[in-house]
Amino acid sequence: MTGQNTDSNAAPKLSAHGIAKSFDGREVLHGISFDVLRGEFLSILGPSGCGKSTILRILIGLEHPDAGCVLLDGKDITDAAPSKRHMGIVFQDYALFENMTVLGNVEYALRFDPTRRECRTKIALEALASLGMADYANKPVAGLSGGQMQRVSIARTLALSPEVILFDEPTSGLDADARLALRSQLKKIQRDHGTTMVFITHDQEEAFALADRVMVMGEGSIHQLDEPLRIVENPADGYVRDFVVSNLKAKYDSLARFASPLR
Numbered sequence: 001m002t003g004q005n006t007d008s009n010a011a012p013k014l015s016a017h018g019i020a021k022s023f024d025g026r027e028v029l030h031g032i033s034f035d036v037l038r039g040e041f042l043s044i045l046g047p048s049g050c051g052k053s054t055i056l057r058i059l060i061g062l063e064h065p066d067a068g069c070v071l072l073d074g075k076d077i078t079d080a081a082p083s084k085r086h087m088g089i090v091f092q093d094y095a096l097f098e099n100m101t102v103l104g105n106v107e108y109a110l111r112f113d114p115t116r117r118e119c120r121t122k123i124a125l126e127a128l129a130s131l132g133m134a135d136y137a138n139k140p141v142a143g144l145s146g147g148q149m150q151r152v153s154i155a156r157t158l159a160l161s162p163e164v165i166l167f168d169e170p171t172s173g174l175d176a177d178a179r180l181a182l183r184s185q186l187k188k189i190q191r192d193h194g195t196t197m198v199f200i201t202h203d204q205e206e207a208f209a210l211a212d213r214v215m216v217m218g219e220g221s222i223h224q225l226d227e228p229l230r231i232v233e234n235p236a237d238g239y240v241r242d243f244v245v246s247n248l249k250a251k252y253d254s255l256a257r258f259a260s261p262l263r
C-alpha cells in the first residue's frame with residue numbers, strides 16, 4: 001500500500017489498526033490499517049463483497065472487530081458505544097419515518113439530546129438549508145424523490161454535528177442527475193463544516209470525483225491508498241490498474257489529458 005498520509009505532520013482524525021473480521025469462520029477483513037485525516041474526504045472503493053460495509057460498521061461500532069482497534073483523535077474507541085463516537089452514518093436506503101414531515105425527521109434525533117432539545121427546530125432547519133431542503137420542511141417525506149429523501153437523511157445526520165460522517169453507498173439508488181447534485185452538496189458540506197467524511201462506493205468515477213484520497217480494496221485488503229491523480233499515474237499493482245485505472249480510462253478517454261500513459 002502506498003501514500004498513507006499527504007502530510008506527515010497531520011494527526012489522523014480516525015484510524016483503523018490491524019482490523020480483522022470473520023463471519024461464519026470465513027475471514028472477510030485481513031488486518032486492515034488506514035488513517036483518515038482531519039477534514040478529509042476519503043472514498044473507499046471496491047467490488048461488491050470485498051468488505052467495505054463491514055469496515056464502516058466497525059468504524060461506527062455496529063460490529064466489533066476480531067482483532068485490531070479503532071482510534072478517534074488518537075483515543076481507542078473500539079469498545080465505545082456507537083452513540084459515544086461522535087460519528088454519523090448515512091445508509092443507501094435513507095431510513096426515514098415516512099409518516100412524518102421532513103422537519104419532523106430531522107428534529108427527531110435531536111429530541112434525545114438534552115443540550116439541543118430546546119433549539120432543535122432551528123438546528124434542523126439549518127441542516128436542511130445546507131442540503132437545499134429548507135423549503136420542504138413541512139412536507140411529508142412520503143412524497144419526495146429518492147434524491148430528496150437522501151438529502152433529508154444527510155440533514156438528519158448533519159444536525160447532530162458529528163465530527164465524522166460515514167456514507168454507505170448513499171447514491172446507489174439515485175438517478176444520474178440526483179447523484180451529481182448530491183455529490184456537489186457533500187463537497188460543500190465538507191468545505192463549510194470541515195467534517196471528516198468516509199464514503200464507500202463500488203463506482204470508480206464517483207470515488208475519484210469526490211475524494212481527497214481513495215482507498216482501493218480487493219477481497220478484504222487494501223491495494224492502494226492515495227490521491228486520485230497519483231493512483232491514476234502510479235497504480236500500485238495490476239489489480240488497481242485493471243479495476244480502477246483501465247475502467248476509468250475506458251469510461252473517459254479525456255482522462256488521457258492528465259494521466260501518463262497506462263503501463
Ligand SMILES: Nc1ncnc2c1ncn2[C@@H]1O[C@H](COP(=O)(O)OP(=O)(O)OP(=O)(O)O)[C@@H](O)[C@H]1O
Nearest residue numbers: 023024028046047048049050051052053054055202
Ligand atoms: N453479518 C454477516 N454475517 C455473515 N456474513 C456477512 C455479514 N456481514 C457481511 N458478511 C459477508 O462479508 C463479506 C463482506 O461484506 P460487506 O457487506 O462488508 O461487503 P461490501 O464490499 O460492502 O459489499 P456491497 O458493496 O455488496 O455492499 C460478504 O461476503 C458478506 O456476505
